[in-house]
Amino acid sequence: MTKSRISMILGSILLFGVFLFPIWRITLYAPQYPSGLSMDIWVNKITDENAMKNINILNHYVGMKMIEPDSIPELTYFPYIIFALAALGIIAAFIDRKKVYLSWLAIIVVLGILGIYDFYLWEYDYGHDLSDMAPIKVPGQAYQPPLIGGKWLLNFYATSYPNLGAMFFALPMLFAGFAFWTKK
């Protein structure tokens, strides 16, 4: 077995790590929540339920929609994309050609960018689609959390950072790159 094949297979297997750890974490800090309320976004779910419940309770005062995992289709179909990617990776290792490795790398990079864009769209939607009936209305104020980094949203300081799971998306890219690099 060649180095590139091993690397590609390992990379494909590593992809499943996204099921073990959250990909992203959004945390809200406020005087009443000094250690923060953290919401973890996984490839197939959002945890933990109590933090999400509390965030929803707080959000409803400014008219934000409820965050309901059931209403986010990505959480349902994204796991299939992971399975497909892994399967394609194994097939690529079977074919074992430089171009195929590069194509797989291109697919996962494009999917990664799309995923981040999709995440941005959801954040935008939650932050801007506010109910007219909201008890607290601040003219011009949106509640979109940062894509990455920290930001003040009224009395809350919100942070948004990749979590461990994101690594299992990045590592396969490196392994595929290595496969491409070492394939003669």
Next chain:
Amino acid sequence: MKKHNLFLPVIAALMLMVSCGGPQGGAETFKKPGGALSSNAAERVYVAPGEYDEFYAFLSGGFSGQLAVYGLPSGRLLKVIPVFSVDAEKAYGFNEETKPMLETSFGFVPWDDSHHPELSQTDGTTDGRWIFINGNNTPRIARISLETFETVEIIEIPNSGGNHSSPFTTENTEYVVAGTRFAVPNPQRDMPINEYKGNFKGALTYISVDPEDGDMEIAFQILMPGFDYDLSHSGKGKSHGWTFFTTYNTEEAHTLMEIGASQRDKDFIAAVNWKKAEEYLAAGNFKEVPANYVNNELDEDSHTATSTKHTTVKVLIPEDCPGLVYFLPTPKSPHGVDVDPTGEYIVGNGKLSADMSVHSFTKMLNAIENELYDGEAYGIPILKYDEVLAGIVTEPGLGPLHTEFDAFGNAYTTFFISSEVVKWKVGTWEILDRVPTYYSVGHLMIPGGDSKHPDGKYLVAMNKITKDRYLPTGPEMNHSAQLYDITGDKMELLLDFPTIGEPHYAQAIPADRVMQHSKKFYKLDENTHPYKALNENETRMERDGNDVHIYMTTIRSHFAPDNLQGVKVGDVVYFHVTNLEQDWDVPHGLAVMGARNSELLIMPGQTETMKWIPQREGVYPFYCTDFCSALHQEMQGYIRVAPKGSNPELKWSLNE
């Protein structure tokens, strides 16, 4: 006239004691001390904002019936836990769930006198699982969970007339004990009071504690002569397996007790071999007699207490059970009985005696083995005083009441009459130090000070008289407690703080044995309350004859439903409110206009029920009482009441 003559020897004795044991100097001795304290006392009790205290201290509320939790060394009040008295603030004894906790064989009793908190122990060390406390008046023992800081069980003690020598634990919390202060006819019956002698009995009760869930059961009672059983402590280490009870009124007087019960030079400490009792029980050498008592338990999942009646109790008669009980003669009307951390020394705090007698457990066993008896009382052998005595603390002060210990072989005794704490050496009986208290100290408490492993460091004196210690608040003032540092050779007064009710006795435990187990909220998916509503879709109203059940929820910042109709005068309305919150410290309250009841205060995940009997037709507001959120003030609703005899349709809604 005859009564007055009886007073004279007592007064003379007291004066004699004052002249030989009292403080030296003139009237300036009693001047209120100024700022002559060691200059860094403030620093040593200062707990910076946001920092935690080192110890949890549990001070009984005495005649308030409750248990107060303080932080030490700051003396800050952390919580008042309702135990034996109703508490409108927390709806304790007012909501349907906790009413059964205050049931007794006499029916619902809204008050008691709570004296002695006692932490559960494992291997003689406080373990932070539960704290027990006695109800004096209608004899009961309560168990409080240190996960939730709520009263979770109360058991009534039958055949008892005043549950004072209680609820002191054995070293692995095998039992908590309950001796009766007042002897009563046994069996209880209508009889002349002046036929007390021989007919009245004192029961010593052993309540077993389940090592897993803490469930209390009356294991057995020992039916003793009609003395007053004042206080108790179980042995530890070498004396594990024994319990010691002080007695007064061995004279068996039944009137003007202050004189009648103070005649003998020596009363007794009753030493009970409870391991022997277990043998007699196993051998069937007991009587099962009719009794009438209840056991009330709170189910933490349904958040509901139930009261169970019991009708018999197992009784051991000392005369029929040789080796079960011995009497240790002890001067004079001993109050506290305290066992040192090694388990060897049994201190009898003879409150009317000039000296203090300390017995030796080893000598006691020897005296039993060699039958060194000085007669017997009601079939119970009296051991020879000189054969059990370990030593005498000579002229320590006036009116010794209670002793606790540090980890370095020192004992600390309170003196009520001379209003001081005296430190002395166990074994040499030498007096090492004395400090005044303000005023008339009863119990004292050293964290772990009655266990095998005292945690030391501080001593809290709990006083009966306050007088000039704080800004005056009319004739009644909160009782004072003083905190002393006992780490040095000399005790140092650090802090003086007011307490609730009467801080009768206290216990304290290092914070880390409790704080990590403290519950933050109840999990909604573990709620098994029969009238719960786990989300707003489950909220509704149901009619069952004249009873109307409202299944209601709370979440920041509304009730669901908040418009209620279909109730009429003559109905009995039950608001079953489930707090849907799942976050720390987000209770919601419910108050209904005109309700002849308290508010509800519902913890996250909990369901509580308010019974409301509408009296007049109209539309009545209800609202949340706990400032829960930015829109707390909007957390309100209406209930419409139709005239008596009408037939309104049940209707409930939110945002319609």
